Amino acid sequence: MAILENPQDRRILEQSLFCQGLSASDLDLVIAQAHTQKLRKGAVLFHQADSASSTYIVLSGQLKLTQVTADGARTFLRLLGPGQLLALISALEISNYPATAKAERPSVVMGWEGKTLDQLFLEVPGLARNGLRILYGRLREMQERFGELAAERTERRLARALSKLALQVGRPGLNGAIVLELTLSREELAEMIGTTLFSVSRILNQWKKNGWVLLGRQSITLTEPDALGRIAEEDVG
Known part of the structure; x- marks a missing residue:
């Protein structure tokens, strides 16, 4: 019991x-x-x-x-x-x-x-x-x-994966941010969406420059989750 x-x-x-x-x-x-x-x-x-x-x-x-x-x-x-x-x-x-x-x-x-x-x-x-x-x-x-994997570009797949992780294990941060305390490596993120480590690193670094994410040693903070949400849900026509 x-x-x-x-x-x-x-x-x-x-x-x-x-x-x-x-x-x-x-x-x-x-x-x-x-x-x-x-x-x-x-x-x-x-x-x-x-x-x-x-x-x-x-x-x-x-x-x-x-x-x-x-x-x-x-x-x-x-x-x-x-x-x-x-x-x-x-x-x-x-x-x-x-x-x-x-x-x-x-x-x-x-x-x-x-x-x-x-x-x-x-x-x-x-x-x-x-x-x-x-x-x-x-x-x-x-x-x-x-x-x-068959039809969507890598950026959208990564945005969707991070959005799902935010729902599963995210916690509220400052000013509407969502903190993902992850032990996942970028390689594992790449495995999750069926792409390469280089592609994941390139996209995350670009999002960092845009001010959409902050990258920690074992965390990713979605400082602009709405921006990633728009990428995740955009049409792929």
């Missing part, structure tokens, strides 16, 4: 897409069937190809998902912050983890074993509906990413 050490954890669960709209009693049941796990920076929650035994939601910290392709190339997939779900595939009990999840900073996750989650889906139908919505969102995101 999970013990919520931080009172903020319940609020994070209530606001997460996975538990959104659940009654207090249903949320109590979901929490009661879970376990919590603390991860030090650099700890691996699970490895790619391990048996998919549990599904997790991030309570604090930040996890990075990476995948090694058949030809041995490592690809960055996504960052996950508080309230975000990973490895819902465990409820299917038919597969292995398709990626590796590593803590980028000290983190706490809440998890459910696959059989437990499958039973919760029967007892709390709203949880199952939320899970399907999340899976659909991830599928749509991958379809959009393939479309971007």
Whole structure:
């Protein structure tokens, strides 16, 4: 049974897409069937190809998902912050983890074993509906990413990637800025959008000159997020 050490954890669960709209009693049941796990920076929650035994939601910290392709190339997939779900595939009990999840900073996750989650889906139908919505969102995101690779210029792909990261792990800065505290390298950003390190560096440096971003050692501050938003959403006719 999970013990919520931080009172903020319940609020994070209530606001997460996975538990959104659940009654207090249903949320109590979901929490009661879970376990919590603390991860030090650099700890691996699970490895790619391990048996998919549990599904997790991030309570604090930040996890990075990476995948090694058949030809041995490592690809960055996504960052996950508080309230975000990973490895819902465990409820299917038919597969292995398709990626590796590593803590980028000290983190706490809440998890459910696959059989437990499958039973919760029967007892709390709203949880199952939320899970399907999340899976659909991830599928749509991958379809959009393939479309971007085929048809969109690199600058737009990078603007869209940073805008998504701002929603996932960004925090408010001064004067409307959004701070992305990232351990991602520029090479990993390039992997994320299917381009070269040179292209990412060139675009970021130009945006810095424009006053749209500030580049730190492990952070990117979007000083003009609206400017990047316009690039991300511009027509590509």
